Amino acid sequence: xxxxxxxxxxxxxxxxxxxxxxxxxxxxxxxxxxxxxxxxxxxxxxxxxxxxxxxxxxxxxxxxxxxxxxxxxxxxxxxxxxxxxxxxxxxxxxxxxxxxxxxxxxxxxxxxxxxxxxxxxxxxxxxxxxxxxxxxxxxxxxxxxxxxxxxxxxxxxxxxxxxxxxxxxxxxxxxxxxxxxx
Amino acid sequence: xxxxxxxxxxxxxxxxxxxxxxxxxxxxxxxxxxxxxxxxxxxxxxxxxxxxxxxxxxxxxxxxxxxxxxxxxxxxxxxxxxxxxxxxxxxxxxxxxxxxxxxxxxxxxxxxxxxxxxxxxxxxxxxxxxxxxxxxxxxxxxxxxxxxxxxxxxxxxxxxxxxxxxxxxxxxxxxxxxxxxx
DNA sequence: CTGGACTGTTTAATATTCTCAACATCATGA
DNA sequence: TCATGATGTTGAGAATATTAAACAGTCCAG
Numbered sequence: 001x002x003x004x005x006x007x008x009x010x011x012x013x014x015x016x017x018x019x020x021x022x023x024x025x026x027x028x029x030x031x032x033x034x035x036x037x038x039x040x041x042x043x044x045x046x047x048x049x050x051x052x053x054x055x056x057x058x059x060x061x062x063x064x065x066x067x068x069x070x071x072x073x074x075x076x077x078x079x080x081x082x083x084x085x086x087x088x089x090x091x092x093x094x095x096x097x098x099x100x101x102x103x104x105x106x107x108x109x110x111x112x113x114x115x116x117x118x119x120x121x122x123x124x125x126x127x128x129x130x131x132x133x134x135x136x137x138x139x140x141x142x143x144x145x146x147x148x149x150x151x152x153x154x155x156x157x158x159x160x161x162x163x164x165x166x167x168x169x170x171x172x173x174x175x176x177x178x179x180x181x182x
Numbered sequence: 183x184x185x186x187x188x189x190x191x192x193x194x195x196x197x198x199x200x201x202x203x204x205x206x207x208x209x210x211x212x213x214x215x216x217x218x219x220x221x222x223x224x225x226x227x228x229x230x231x232x233x234x235x236x237x238x239x240x241x242x243x244x245x246x247x248x249x250x251x252x253x254x255x256x257x258x259x260x261x262x263x264x265x266x267x268x269x270x271x272x273x274x275x276x277x278x279x280x281x282x283x284x285x286x287x288x289x290x291x292x293x294x295x296x297x298x299x300x301x302x303x304x305x306x307x308x309x310x311x312x313x314x315x316x317x318x319x320x321x322x323x324x325x326x327x328x329x330x331x332x333x334x335x336x337x338x339x340x341x342x343x344x345x346x347x348x349x350x351x352x353x354x355x356x357x358x359x360x361x362x363x364x
Numbered sequence: 365c366t367g368g369a370c371t372g373t374t375t376a377a378t379a380t381t382c383t384c385a386a387c388a389t390c391a392t393g394a
Numbered sequence: 395t396c397a398t399g400a401t402g403t404t405g406a407g408a409a410t411a412t413t414a415a416a417c418a419g420t421c422c423a424g
Contacts, residue, residue, distance in 0.1 A: 005228060020372065030413055035373060042411050046187060050295030064243035092334075099362035103285060105310040105336065124241055128276050130356045132314045141357045152276040154287065158244040160197055174312045176282040178284045180383070212383050217403060224381055227411070241424065 006040035009052070012063065013038075014057055068164035088114035089163075097144030108135060108173040110165035123159050128154030129175030135167040156182070170179050189220035194245065195220075198238055209237030223246035244322075266364060270296035275364050291357040292318060292347035302340065303343050310336030311357030317349040339363075 011036075015021050020038070024031040028051055036042045037052070046054070046060070046066045053072055087110035093104060109131075130152045137146050138153055147153065155161065157177060165171045195205050195216075202220070206213040213335055218224045219234070226234070228242070234247055246342065247347065266273045270293035275286060292312075312334045319328050320335055322343045339359060347353045 019370080021370085032373080032375095032414080035410055036412085039373085043227045045227045045411065046226045046231060047225035048412075049228060056307055059246070061243065061246035064241070064246055101280075102308050105312065105334070107312045107332070107334065107360055122238070122240060124244055124285050128358075130287065130289045131278060132354075132356065152287070152289065152290070153272075154276050158240060166259075170349065174314065174356030176285055176287055176360075178360045179261065181274070201400080203400085213401095214384075214403080215382055218382080221403085227381070230382075 005042065005044070005049075008063070009034070010038045012053075012056060012058060017055075023052065023055050025055075025155045027052045050121065076150070090118065091182075102180070103176050103178045104182045105176045106174070106182070108175060110134070110163065110171040110173070112165055112168050114171075116162050121157075122159070123138045123157045123181055125157045125177055125179045126155065127157050127175060127177035127181075128152065128172050132172040132174055134165065134169050134171030136171045136173065137164040137166045138162070139164075186222065187226065187231075188220045190245070191216070192214040192220045194238060194240060200238075205234065205237050207232045207237075207304065235240075268298070271298065284362070285358050285360045286357045286364045288356070288364070292316070292349055292356060294344065294350050294352065296353075297306075297346045298344050298358050307341050308337070309357060309359035309363075310334065314354040314356060316347065316351050316353030317358075318355065319343070319346040319354045320349045 008073055013020070016023075018026075020034045021031040024034050027034075028047060033048065034052065035045070037044050037049075041045075049063075050060055053060060082085050090109040090111075092107040092109075105131075133146045133149055135143060135146055135148045138161070140153070140155045146166065163173075198205075200208075202216045203213040206216050209216075211230060214225070214226075215230065216234065217225050219231075219300065231245075232242055234303070235242060266275050272291040272293075274291075275291040276289070288311075313329045313331055315331055317328055317330045319326060320343070324334070324335045347357075
């Protein structure tokens with residue numbers, strides 16, 4: 001996310017074919033403010049930005065989500081999977097060398113006691129997976145459960161989460177996240 | 183979206199177990215500001231809110247997207263996976279009851295001889311997966327390979343493709359496709 | 365060319381956010 | 395009991411967002 005609110009707003013406004021004054025009127029603010037915002041000479045308060053976007057109309061979430069900017073190998077023998085594991089968690093990424101992917105698919109192996117760490121993980125997007133072997137303790141947004149072979153999960157990755165192999169055996173998971181985290 | 187920024191921020195902060203001061207320090211703002219924001223006594227400027235969220239860290243888009251009330255199901259015991267299998271291919275969908283997903287994650291089990299059909303599959307998006315057990319013959323865009331446990335694949339789903347269990351044992355795959363096909 | 369209606373920009377005054385420091389409260393422990 | 399360190403809150407002032415009004419440019423009709 002660019003946080004170039006100015007250019008962003010300008011693009012949105014022009015997408016709707018509105019002038020600064022026209023948008024200002026609909027939004028209940030002054031044209032000057034819109035000019036200043038578009039030049040990044042001020043950082044609008046959330047309430048003002050909301051007023052402005054209401055004039056379009058567009059939700060705040062959509063405004064910040066909007067991305068203005070946005071063959072290859074098919075088969076990946078296990079030897080060719082990019083090994084991006086760290087410590088006691090082995091991560092094998094499917095399609096690591098692909099230029100643009102819309103997902104990360106991972107083959108994860110947690111050694112006994114392996115842990116993604118006390119500091120909870122958070123990032124944009126969604127992720128899910130299936131436990132293939134072993135048992136894993138998964139905490140998501142305050143809730144904690146133990147999942148065994150065949151069990152699965154799916155959540156928005158913005159929720160703080162943590163994986164921990166609490167068993168005595170290896171735990172194997174195949175997971176996917178979109179947009180790609182690796 | 184409630185635009186109850188205050189309660190929203192407070193919830194996020196507490197989800198991470200941070201005090202106002204602690205978050206303030208990470209964010210480079212004062213604890214007082216966070217207090218005022220959480221009480222909705224000010225409407226933070228976007229730049230301040232960004233600073234605060236950077237301390238968590240969380241993207242603005244995620245902050246506004248986050249729906250605190252309707253936290254959907256996260257854990258899916260295998261019995262609760264939607265069974266959408268047809269014929270000799272058992273498909274278990276992760277998160278089938280979720281309103282909006284950006285992916286389909288499937289736990290697939292191919293019986294010996296199982297086949298997605300002579301008519302090649304094609305659809306929008308991308309898909310990939312990891313073979314967990316057994317062997318499968320995968321054809322994509324004219325190329326054909328046999329994948330065993332630990333092998334993987336990733337391709338654009340517009341390429342005609344077909345899965346076939348050519349072995350004498352079951353074959354187990356965990357796959358994902360975005361956008362969701364189920 | 366002249367006036368009017370549009371465009372976006374700028375300035376000075378006003379309103380709001382934000383900081384700094386002090387305050388009140390609660391818990392822990394000497 | 396008193397001290398200590400944590401919590402969130404508050405008030406006055408500094409910093410910044412926002413307004414209102416004037417400015418400059420473009421385009422088109424008269």
